[in-house]
Amino acid sequence: MPELRKDPITERWVIISSERGKRPSDWTLEPKSRAGGFCPFCPGNEDKTPPEVRAIRPGTDQKNVPGWKIRVVPNKFPALQIEGELNRRGEGLYDLMNGIGAHEVIIETPNHLAELSDLDVEHIYDTLLIYRERILDLKNDTRFKYILIFKNHGASAGASLEHSHSQLIATPIIPKRVLEELQGVKKHFEFKERCIYCDILHQEMQMTKRLVVHTEDYVAMEPFAPRFPFETWLLPVKHYSHFESMELREYYGLAVVLKETLSRINRTLENPHYNFILHTSPVQEAPLMEYHWHLEIIPKLTKVAGFEWGSGFYINPTPPEMAAQHLREAQI
Amino acid sequence: MPELRKDPITERWVIISSERGKRPSDWTLEPKSRAGGFCPFCPGNEDKTPPEVRAIRPGTDQKNVPGWKIRVVPNKFPALQIEGELNRRGEGLYDLMNGIGAHEVIIETPNHLAELSDLDVEHIYDTLLIYRERILDLKNDTRFKYILIFKNHGASAGASLEHSHSQLIATPIIPKRVLEELQGVKKHFEFKERCIYCDILHQEMQMTKRLVVHTEDYVAMEPFAPRFPFETWLLPVKHYSHFESMELREYYGLAVVLKETLSRINRTLENPHYNFILHTSPVQEAPLMEYHWHLEIIPKLTKVAGFEWGSGFYINPTPPEMAAQHLREAQI
Numbered sequence: 001m002p003e004l005r006k007d008p009i010t011e012r013w014v015i016i017s018s019e020r021g022k023r024p025s026d027w028t029l030e031p032k033s034r035a036g037g038f039c040p041f042c043p044g045n046e047d048k049t050p051p052e053v054r055a056i057r058p059g060t061d062q063k064n065v066p067g068w069k070i071r072v073v074p075n076k077f078p079a080l081q082i083e084g085e086l087n088r089r090g091e092g093l094y095d096l097m098n099g100i101g102a103h104e105v106i107i108e109t110p111n112h113l114a115e116l117s118d119l120d121v122e123h124i125y126d127t128l129l130i131y132r133e134r135i136l137d138l139k140n141d142t143r144f145k146y147i148l149i150f151k152n153h154g155a156s157a158g159a160s161l162e163h164s165h166s167q168l169i170a171t172p173i174i175p176k177r178v179l180e181e182l183q184g185v186k187k188h189f190e191f192k193e194r195c196i197y198c199d200i201l202h203q204e205m206q207m208t209k210r211l212v213v214h215t216e217d218y219v220a221m222e223p224f225a226p227r228f229p230f231e232t233w234l235l236p237v238k239h240y241s242h243f244e245s246m247e248l249r250e251y252y253g254l255a256v257v258l259k260e261t262l263s264r265i266n267r268t269l270e271n272p273h274y275n276f277i278l279h280t281s282p283v284q285e286a287p288l289m290e291y292h293w294h295l296e297i298i299p300k301l302t303k304v305a306g307f308e309w310g311s312g313f314y315i316n317p318t319p320p321e322m323a324a325q326h327l328r329e330a331q332i
Numbered sequence: 333m334p335e336l337r338k339d340p341i342t343e344r345w346v347i348i349s350s351e352r353g354k355r356p357s358d359w360t361l362e363p364k365s366r367a368g369g370f371c372p373f374c375p376g377n378e379d380k381t382p383p384e385v386r387a388i389r390p391g392t393d394q395k396n397v398p399g400w401k402i403r404v405v406p407n408k409f410p411a412l413q414i415e416g417e418l419n420r421r422g423e424g425l426y427d428l429m430n431g432i433g434a435h436e437v438i439i440e441t442p443n444h445l446a447e448l449s450d451l452d453v454e455h456i457y458d459t460l461l462i463y464r465e466r467i468l469d470l471k472n473d474t475r476f477k478y479i480l481i482f483k484n485h486g487a488s489a490g491a492s493l494e495h496s497h498s499q500l501i502a503t504p505i506i507p508k509r510v511l512e513e514l515q516g517v518k519k520h521f522e523f524k525e526r527c528i529y530c531d532i533l534h535q536e537m538q539m540t541k542r543l544v545v546h547t548e549d550y551v552a553m554e555p556f557a558p559r560f561p562f563e564t565w566l567l568p569v570k571h572y573s574h575f576e577s578m579e580l581r582e583y584y585g586l587a588v589v590l591k592e593t594l595s596r597i598n599r600t601l602e603n604p605h606y607n608f609i610l611h612t613s614p615v616q617e618a619p620l621m622e623y624h625w626h627l628e629i630i631p632k633l634t635k636v637a638g639f640e641w642g643s644g645f646y647i648n649p650t651p652p653e654m655a656a657q658h659l660r661e662a663q664i
Contacts, residue, residue, distance in 0.1 A: 012646070091556075093532070176645070177645070184340075184343060224337055311480055311482065311510070316349070317349045319348050319349070319353045322355070
């Protein structure tokens with residue numbers, strides 16, 4: 001059983017894989033290349049993943065067979081385990097609990113060579129609706145306080161498989177960065193009685209210099225104080241605290257802007273590896289006046305974060321205004 | 333002039349190099365290899381760095397010539413600039429100030445091929461005393477609230493030059509991770525009236541399973557909830573909030589334990605790239621009952637941090653107890 005352990009100073013929870021830990025030789029030996037280029041996410045290999053929990057498969061009800069458009073499966077090597085009790089406990093001054101949670105993979109396309117931004121808008125729309133649907137399903141399990149949806153695209157962004165996919169992790173705790181954001185927005189709300197993201201959108205739409213894409217319903221922009229070069233945020237103009245609570249048609253506009261934003265990043269930076277992370281409200285919370293869901297896209301350009309991990313101090317050599325201009329001018 | 337900008341939500345300050353920003357092509361083109369393997373840190377090339385601010389050079393008073401043992405120079409491409417006013421100001425709802433600060437490089441040895449753990453204890457001791465001396469000098473400039481000392485060892489830890497060196501950045505703000513630690517320890521102190529690091533040391537010395545090196549004066553240990561595999565902390569047993577305020581002889585014991593700890597990591601993980609970061613109290617603060625300086629060593633094993641940056645959520649596949657055992661058993 002994996003463990004969730006809390007750092008007693010910063011109160012950050014981490015997942016420790018206590019059961020089958022990686023030994024020094026697991027770190028020092030070069031990873032073996034995949035024999036014959038086998039891909040467990042390609043059609044025909046459905047039996048190489050755990051049985052699917054959901055699929056969009058036009059024309060048949062049969063499961064775990066080819067013919068699907070999008071497929072959701074449990075992670076074969078889950079960071080957290082779905083069965084069991086949390087069993088919160090102490091070890092001297094430390095706090096820990098069992099590593100209970102869900103870890104799913106959303107395989108976005110049967111086409112091994114396509115990446116998310118290559119898919120047509122309808123297909124991206126379906127993917128976003130699957131995100132929403134999985135959140136709505138998993139939030140019924142009240143052990144789960146947060147549902148984290150993210151994408152690692154490319155080896156240097158942490159992807160172990162090339163085939164385009166996103167991941168979902170449902171956790172019994174709220175990740176530290178989310179808590180920080182919730183505390184930050186609360187401060188602003190107490191002072192101004194307004195959502196700070198709404199204020200940011202208002203100011204950025206007036207200033208325009210950090211905008212990348214702007215439709216009636218969505219804004220893709222470079223933030224004022226980005227940690228990384230070409231870090232890009234995507235926000236709905238209308239205030240929603242929870243990603244999963246929008247009206248169905250609103251995800252279509254999101255698909256349009258996501259496709260355009262990723263295409264501009266790919267064009268400008270020659271198809272960089274990237275991460276995106278959905279920042280949304282804790283699933284068991286009622287709608288919040290002060291928080292505004294958004295998507296953070298981080299191209300993996302700097303070879304390392306170096307000391308940033310340890311210090312929380314970031315040096316960004318590309319001003320966001322310059323990044324925004326290059327992204328706006330990209331020919332797509 | 334670089335800018336310090338504050339993220340309005342998380343209140344994290346970042347350095348934005350506004351003057352000579354990196355364009356997309358700076359990120360997509362492969363870095364050129366250094367012509368003829370030229371190293372500006374090697375003896376004989378003293379004129380290729382800015383003039384030294386300090387050196388240990390037995391037998392001569394002449395500056396910027398060979399014959400030194402340790403040499404401190406301003407960074408040729410500083411992240412922050414030492415001359416000027418802070419000029420704190422707003423831009424709509426955002427906060428920023430001029431990027432005032434110091435950025436120095438401590439060249440630890442004239443030998444291009446030696447790394448820190450190869451140096452003898454006396455030499456490491458001298459390096460630590462230089463850290464102390466630079467802090468004591470720079471804290472006289474009251475614009476500086478924090479002095480960050482760190483080492484990037486190896487390209488995948490962010491080092492752009494191979495020759496063994498550490499860096500020092502003096503900043504007009506306190507980095508977020510330091511603030512988090514200060515807030516965390518305060519909570520414990522208010523509750524227990526004790527330093528949490530002293531409590532951790534006490535518990536770890538009793539349990540022993542996470543200890544790596546233990547002398548009368550220092551402990552090197554794997555923390556209970558490490559973010560990264562083989563993340564190692566080095567702490568003085570005696571309570572000191574500020575690194576620079578120990579008695580001179582106490583740095584000798586630190587040199588002994590640092591050399592042994594790095595040697596154990598190098599042996600176990602086959603000379604990994606690593607970062608270390610000195611966590612100490614803000615320089616303008618009087619001694620603090622609740623904070624305890626320490627050094628965090630992070631071997632760079634996982635190829636990427638992936639979504640961890642965005643979520644603050646870490647998955648560590650090597651339990652610290654297993655890491656500690658391997659490090660203890662290493663034959664050095």
